[in-house]
Amino acid sequence: MRRTTTTKTKIRTNTRMFPATLLFIILISLSPSLSNAQRKTPLFVFGDSLYDNGMTFYGRKNMGAQDWPYGQTYFQRAVGRYSDGRVIPDFIAEYAGLPFLQPYFSPGLQDLTNGVNFASAGSCVLVELRPHTINLMRQIDYFKEMVQRLKQQVGVAEANKLLSEAVYMFNVAGNDYVNLFEKNVNKKRSLSNFKKKRRINMILGNLTVHIKTVYKLGGRKFAFQKVGPLGCLPSIKHMLSYKGACMPEPQELAKMHNTAFVALIKNLETQLPDFKYSIYDFYTSLHHRVLYGATYGFRESQTACCGSGAYNGDFTCQKKGSTFSVCSNPNDYLWFDSAHPTDRANQDFSYEFWSGGPDLVSPYNLQTLFAAN
């Protein structure tokens, strides 16, 4: 980078030979702010297994995607990602010119200036659900701790600048809704509207608190992935013995959440000066791939590559002592296991999130959000 700058400078000084210009150029070359200008926009990631790139693997003993066949397509070994290869934040980091983000619990974590990934498998927004996971509240606490470390590392002024330029990416709440169906599995009746609305309100209330916390610490640029089409998950169909592409009730709940979520974010935009955001319609994008897989190049869009039972929806992938099957070509599959897309599918989603039009990601795509001041 620095070399390119020098070459350009030479050309310019040849055309207009003012000593003052020369001195000015020398001064900016020596200025430490040059390296700041070259720094990429950092990325901080929060959420569940769709975004987990090793947090659970490093942070929780004997948990996370730690065994064959996870990671085989891209990493040739299990590296804590619930995919045969990369997850969405990996691709987004690449598009943004960043290295793969380090999970906060990575033993090698030192440089915080490119961003960090806090997302952890199984996490929920509501703290009483799944107590053994690194839920969103804990992730935000680790983020606060990281902000202190960052300030010590690069100084308060530089840290504040970095935090205000960074993008904060969230994929949350899916597990909170899956949990509601899990608890209801042996009951004959479907979930009452009261229960659904109560859960949505609690989740949105807590999300509001967490988003405001990140905002108070300097965050201005937020990116959200809508809750996916839960009724199409092989795991949900297996759990609720549903035969068909997508089960209506979980679909409706996900849609209710997404509608309320968009309204919440629009409201936050009016309350918080300089709050900018992207919302990616992951729901529609994944739903369409389940329904019309072949159109998107997926030979199999309902049965997972790895698992057992109907649609390979029994989450036995990697489990010792279980019998599960693994497909030979994950690239033909939309789902790698009962709840997580393949590397190939994640690449599609990431590309849409990064550069998609307003029908897929709005009001800005990530490319625009990263570039925004």
Ligand SMILES: *[C@@H]1O[C@H](CO)[C@@H](O)[C@H](O)[C@H]1NC(C)=O
């Ligand atoms: C956050 O969730 C808890 C349950 O975990 C709930 O009791 C509380 O009311 C929620 N907070 C807000 C602000 O909605």
